[in-house]
Amino acid sequence: MKQKASFKAGITLAFICYCMVTPACLKQSAYASTIESTTTDSIVLIKDLRKWHTMGGVEAIRKSVAIEGVVVANDEHDNIYKSLCIQDPSGGIVLLLDGTSLYQQYPIGSFLRVHVQDLLLSDYRRMVQLVASVDTSAGTLVTSGIPVPLFSKFIKILKDDFPIIPLTVAPKSLADSLQGRLIRISNVEFSVVDTAQTYADKKNKVGASRSLKFCAGGTIYLRTSGYADFAGIKTPSGNGDVVGIYSVYNSEKQILIRDTSDILLTGKRCTGAAWLQKIQ
Numbered sequence: 001m002k003q004k005a006s007f008k009a010g011i012t013l014a015f016i017c018y019c020m021v022t023p024a025c026l027k028q029s030a031y032a033s034t035i036e037s038t039t040t041d042s043i044v045l046i047k048d049l050r051k052w053h054t055m056g057g058v059e060a061i062r063k064s065v066a067i068e069g070v071v072v073a074n075d076e077h078d079n080i081y082k083s084l085c086i087q088d089p090s091g092g093i094v095l096l097l098d099g100t101s102l103y104q105q106y107p108i109g110s111f112l113r114v115h116v117q118d119l120l121l122s123d124y125r126r127m128v129q130l131v132a133s134v135d136t137s138a139g140t141l142v143t144s145g146i147p148v149p150l151f152s153k154f155i156k157i158l159k160d161d162f163p164i165i166p167l168t169v170a171p172k173s174l175a176d177s178l179q180g181r182l183i184r185i186s187n188v189e190f191s192v193v194d195t196a197q198t199y200a201d202k203k204n205k206v207g208a209s210r211s212l213k214f215c216a217g218g219t220i221y222l223r224t225s226g227y228a229d230f231a232g233i234k235t236p237s238g239n240g241d242v243v244g245i246y247s248v249y250n251s252e253k254q255i256l257i258r259d260t261s262d263i264l265l266t267g268k269r270c271t272g273a274a275w276l277q278k279i280q
Contacts, residue, residue, distance in 0.1 A: 042064075042065050043067065045088060045091070046069060046086070046090055046091040046092060047177070049065075049067055049093065049116065049121070050091060050093060050128055053121040056123070058121065058122050058134050061116050061117055061119050061120065062117065062118075063116075064117050065116060066113050066114060066115045066116060067086070067088065067113070067114050068088060068112065068114075068158070069087050069088040069092070069111070069114075070086065070109065070110065070111050071084050071085070071108050071111075072086070072087050072092070072108060072181070073256070073258050074102050074103040074106055074258075075101070075102045075103055076103035076107075076258070077229050077230060077259045078228050078229055079227075079228040079230075079258065080245075080256065080258075081225065082097055082099065082100070082102070082145055083096050083097060083145065085180045085181075085182075086114065091177060091181060092179060092180025092182070092246075093128060093130055093179070094128070094130070094179075095129070095130045095146075096129055096130065096131045096145030096146065097148075098144055098147050099151070105151070106155070106157070108164070109162050109163075109164060110157050110159075110160060111157070111159035111160075111162040112155055112156065112157055114130070114154060115153070115154050115155075115156075116130060116154075119132060120133070120134060122143050124143070125248070125249045125250050126251075127248050128176075128179055129143070131143040132144055132145055132147065166182045166183055166243045167182065167184065168183070168184045168186065169184065171214045171216060171217070171220070174220065174253050178246040179246060179248060180245060180247075182243065183244065183245075183246045184242070184243045185214070185220065185241065185242050185255065186240070187214060187215045187216065187240075188215070188220070188239065188240070188265075189213055189215070189237075189240075189269050189270065190210055190222075190235045190265070191210075191211040191212075191213050194235060195235055195236075196234050196235060196237060198231060198232050198233065198234055198235075199224040199228065199230055199231050199233055199234075199235060200224040200225060200228060200231035201231070202228075202232035207224060207225045207226045208223075209221040209222065209252070209254065210222045212242060212255070220255055221252055221253065221254045222244070222255055222256075222257065223247065223254045223255070223256055229259075230260050233260060235263075236263060236266075238266045239267040239268060239269045239270055240266055240267045241265075242255060242262060242263055242264065243262040244256050244262050
């Protein structure tokens, strides 16, 4: 996911390209495949929607379908940029919106119906996302989110304060099928070099990846935008749980927290872990 420093330059996850969702917007993505229209409007699971995408490609959705899911992350603390993370029981996905202060309109816990006809499936560094338009005229793929005037056309709020329970995931189970979902990882701690370090470079607005080590073995990287309002806070030294959105950046497995209340590292460090013994 493009985060504000690296994301603006390129989780978290939007580029600048202003145009409405019309055939004129799609003509610049000549290699995009098309999902043909049907006459019956229906709700599809996010897991099934994701299956329509091929990594590295762009698919224009012509089916009259929608997804329904709960907002599990937004831009309230500026660790996620111009996007929402939405999940249903089957999976999660990133929805790009070309607006700011999205949390005011779509707070965490909002249950949404998103009409995906005329949107496109794309991916950024293997992170799958729903976008409004793409532009390849400059030789690289540039995507943009749904423009503010079209929010109500594509998005309807069905319910407020929908209950959310993070999915507890073991290190060996971290996989692309979890992208965009709110997960909980347990028995983890920041590596020695990343303990008592700021989450990111707040002064220079530069994002950072801090390694979280599983006591059972394995690593996941906590990615923080330099624009996050908690970027200048230092990482804790304890062991415990971390809650956040599962993300990827190419082959790197990442987790994005909404704010520091997602960090639950208050226990004793696992000094017997094999990875820790090697550096003592």
